[in-house]
Amino acid sequence: MSIFEKLESNVRTYSRSFPAVFEKAKNALLYNEEGKRYIDFFAGAGSLNYGHNPPEVSAALIAYLQEDAILLSLDKETRAKKEFLEQFSDLILTPRNLEYRVQFTGPTGANAIEAALKLSRTVKKRRGIIAFTNAFHGLTQGALSITSNSYYRNNFSLQDACVSFMPYDSYFGPEHNTASFLRRMLEDPSSGIDIPAAIILEAIQAEGGVNVASRDWLEEIQQICIDFDILLIVDDIQVGNGRSGSFFSFEDAGISPDIVVMAKSIGGGLPMSLVLIKPEHDQWKPGEHTGTFRGNNLAFVASISLLNYWKDDGLKDAVIRKSQIVQDRLQNIANQYKEMNMEVRGKGLIQGLKIPEEGFSRKVSKNAFKQGLIIETAGSYNEVLKLLPPLTIEDELLLEGLDIIEKSVKQSFESQEEQA
Template sequence: MKTFKQHESEVRSYIRSFPAIFKKAKGSILYDEQGKEYIDFFAGAGTLNYGHNNPLVSEALIKYIQDDGIIHGLDKATTAKKIFLEKFYDIVLHPRHMEYKIQFTGPTGTNAVETALKLVRMVKGRSNIIAFTNAFHGLTLGSMAVTANSFYRDEAFINRTNVSFMPFDGYFGEDVNTADYLRKYLEDQSSGVDLPAAIILECIQAEGGINVASDEWLRDIEQICKDFDILLIVDDIQVGNGRTGSFFSFESSGINPDIITLSKSIGGGLPLSMVLLKTELDQWKPGEHTGTFRGNNLAFIASVELLSYWENDNIPNTVKSKEKILKERLMEIKNEYPSIQAEVRGKGLIYGLKIPLRGFCTEVSEEAFSRGLLIELAGAEDNVLKFLPPLTIEPDLLNEGLQIIEDSIKSVLEKREAMIEDLNNDS
């Protein structure tokens, strides 16, 4: 790792959690330079829903490059973009009776969020945005302003104005409807909360700790938007693209967002970011919001292949069956080790195991890595083990990874108990 320490910025992050030099990957397994295998419960933070080096994508990309297909085209018309637009409409939008224009932004999720925030402010002529506790929407200045975690926010470089934070669903426990709380603030002319241009939310707060909004709460928020002439933005960058079993994370609620942001898995592992906006909101002047890498033609090719998974019910069915495995095993772990005070939360193939013991999840992640598994942490205090395997993971491999997690929890518990016993003996 000397090369990375010597030449790469201190800002590097995942390399510290997973200190290996990875050489190749296939499906749900990564391989380091020594050939050691690692089961992937991380999936590129939700970018690899369809696995590493999906053969459909690899074959299509090789052919496209060999045929001298357009690699970079700004927002010019290309064959790759045309095929993607047609496929996305036919496979995703039309069957769901969704009428949206598609805007391609810069290559990452935060670019889509920045675009959505800029657009709603322009359309409504208001500057305030309402976001929620534990929200994560990106780390460029605009999207960081609607990100709640104080680790990413600093008075020195963030504009804290024009964003009001409200409690997410369940923030005060099950007995408080935070949608009613929000409505009260908007009705009260002396609340100090300016009428916003938009409300932005994640249906499942992934980085925030796997906080799942109920369908009822989402419908309440949508009704508030209608009652107060506010636009609704759903950030589906990490938990869309099938992660919850449906293509969009909000489908079970029946809501109809004004704007949806997509990135991560929509590009099949390649950079692609887009904003879905209702037709009446498409008020841009030509060239008013641009970016050199808006619309990645290689990602279009990859995405078209992966959209074929949605031509039938295979993904919803496979996510449902694997969710059963994941949830049941996590509940078994919770019950087997009551001393860790675990809480199981999630939906589809994004689950969290919250363990409030200080530093425990970090130790489990490190132990799991040593045993050949990658798992990320979530929550403001890194006290949630975040289960995010590829949707295409084989059931046997999913079970193998969950066994590693259980073994790691047991090992960390034993080490902690031994440490306490040594301290007692010394005293």
């Protein structure tokens, strides 16, 4: 029995899917204790968009530590926080004509979601929240209440959550307009759905199965929020920071959320989360939502270095180019196994291959790991292979990882045929 099995809680999950003791990492590569190399198509569940140990981050952190600079500051003002806010404003908000206040919360996505829910209820003086099918927003009590998957919800009492779930875009197929359905439910005083404080959504549902909302749907949801005086919250925790190509996942739709939640890659692999709040909604009283590690200055330093990627369109263009490589290759795999009704979906460098047959995607993931590729599954039944490589992955590693996926699909298919 390993020390992990002996002492670590049963709640651990990824160590079961990827059983190895990892020791080193660089950009899109991980190495275990024996030196075996793995290509990373997981990227810390989207926390490592800029790769493992970016050299500019390592250099900045070492220099900062050698200065005996501030590590933990709660919400006190520090040079590192000042420089982060200036950089974030200059490179992200101002070029996009976005005006937001920045709230630093405890450094997890779930904590930032909790803050967004609390604030929206304070601003609108209503308790209700509308979330969507296949949503995933975290597993703390408030975040869990707006997460739809019953695997996470069943053992916990959420009776007083005041949350209603509505169908996401194309939930019933592309021919059904679920935004119109939502509007009708809010218009009808006998629908049983009260006007909520906020509607929260992911422009791309990652854990939910790589479901991409259309521009038209996002625009309609924003208009519903305007018409019914509802706050629009966008959870950009996993699909922000360039994952879709643009810095924010909702940019291409031209919408302007009231609140945006960010975490994961905003800290460059170090714990950090943000809630972006339109100024008129920044109605917090001092100390109403705190968190000891909201002043993680090492994360500020790391983020400052990585925000430089957004001085031009180089990273965005690279993501779009690589996404086409991935889509073409996945479609080629799907075409080889037409009887399995595979479906390619995604945007930017979050791509999915839906394989409806029960358990097949998990078999592919397991076979891929044996061949040196880390890739996870997503969706209601874990039926979607989810590709989430670092945005900075080298072309040759991207192609090698896709080769492994193709081989793993073939192995899983042939194994299944032999058992039939």
